[in-house]
Amino acid sequence: MSAREAILARVRRAAGAADAAAVEARLAGGQAAPVPRQGQAAGAARVEQFIAKARTADATVARLATPDELPKALAEELRARNLPAAIRTGADPLFDRDWGGIERSQGIGRLDEPATLSRAQMAMAETGTLLLASGAENPVTLTFLGETHFVVVMAADIHAGFEDMWAAWRARGLDPRTVNLVTGPSRSADIGQMLQLGAHGPVALHIFVVG
């Protein structure tokens, strides 16, 4: 008997007969866990809550009216942070534009990556969290190798909490290799139990909320 069969047989012996109908119902969305009020913000308050929560998690946030404002806003951020006028992005069509004085390169993350730019497919106000799906448009390594990570999210893609975000996510029918929920820049308290930003991932996370 293979390990697989032996393990499954032991589980079935110990747990008794499974309730196949209950399993089906659960997988079809039959759970009834409480949704906290924190995950139910609506309208303008939702975007406000997202921004406030992201800032609590040490991200910085700016609002733009349209994507056309992106090159100018990014150039100002790079200058203010003493970063070179260069950005690494994926192939998202949103980034096919005239970047003015910024040198845009396209591809995966490299060893030294001062500034990267990604597009979050979604976000949620519950905890100020971005959702980034991997793929050619958004290489996953850009999210973790950029020293400063810039992320664009459309205000219309900001959801209240996990429940409505997952429903919208399923509706898009995507199947990426990784879905990254990102809340603030990376951090560690492993040295002297003192929280410091910038462990292995980005030292800074800047979010452009568009629209």
Added chain:
Amino acid sequence: MHEATTPDFKANVRAALANKNIQAALGNAQAGFVAKRAKARAGLPEFDDIRDAARDLKNHVLANLADYLERYEAKVLAAGGHVHWAETAEDAQAIVLDICRAAGAKTVNKGKSMISEECAINDFLEEHGIRAQETDLGEYIIQLRHETPSHIIAPAIHVTVPEVEAEFRKAHTHLDPARNLSQMPDLLAEARGVLREKYFAAEVGITGANMLIAETGQSVIVTNEGNGDLSQSLPRVHIVMASLEKIVPTLEDASTILRVLARSATGQEITVYTTFSSGPRRAGDPDGPEEYHVVLLDNGRTNMLGTEFQEMLRCIRCGACMNHCPVYQSVGGHAYGWVYPGPMGAVLTPSLIGVEKGGQLPNASTFCGRCEAVCPMRIPLPKMMRHWREREFEKNLTPSAVRWGLAAWRIVAGRPWAFRLVTGVAAFGLRLAARGRGRLATLPLGGGWTGHRDFPAPQGRTFQSQWRGQNQWRGRR
């Protein structure tokens, strides 16, 4: 392989109590964890209701575990991944080694994984000529020190800042010996730089899994540093090491657990990174691993199903029980002698390595109940420790002095007149012995207490006689 020193628990405890570094580090850290969790809990009014839902969802999974495992496996296969079933830690070692060899791996990068600790995978790979590189900062520090984690979410909690500096100077000999490492940010920047290069060198990346989602076939990791993501995104092969009770049905169920996990662990509403991974990179993906393997470990867990220890399989490894435990706070994690410390370790260790080796751990409890009070999954830890004490007693593993003591206690406690007599004499005698100072510096048979603190002397009458007096007074009114 790190042999379990759990059978030497008492000696370990004595050493830990005498170790000033451990005592200083524990004091600072514990207070921080407790305060942060309390604040996070206060910030979510629905916290306790979500705990109930998390408990119920895990009970549902455990009642239907075989079905969920099969569905999860089917999803992983459909995404182009591989699932390997491992009965024991040794089986898991062999599976991982085979995958590494097939990948031609010289170096394996590791995200933080308690299951890989349980399987002692680092030492095993090293024995077979493959370098296993820890990338979580805390795990990296203890790997340099050739130690095991002393806390499940803060593995280097016992290491002081000067000790970190000393290890870095010893290990990073390619850097300028005159460099300044006096500040904590210097140490973090150095670790970041050194490990950044190692990420690109490895052929295989190993991570753990906080959850496995049956609906989607995804493994979930929860981190703050980003090391787990670099460990799984840059190498050609990604291996997930997970125990089989980590299954949850859906994304929403995973979210219910996420809502209590970080709040209970570090007091965050959510960790910086929560990553859902399934299968290898998709067609057209420019990065991500080309192979995805899941090693599903049993290692004694299925034997807990259907027993009084089944509820332990709800554990999500947040560490709240140890953060709130007066015993852990006093002795730290290494004294427990194996992978899992604190109250969750006191229940899980005997289940996984046997009550013969791990039976002393459940005895190291005051049964104050804080662990159960803070457990996000509402696991009745004190009750299960009591079950282990019973098993230890039944198996005749309890020392004879303790057995005699318990037998004597039983005789006295079962006879009210004897109990009144003995406690009355003891209260009177101890009061005399204290000679009006109210406390005792030594106590016959009580050296374990008075060696560290004075024993408060009884003030005269026993509780029972005072209680009776009060009731009579009430009756008169």
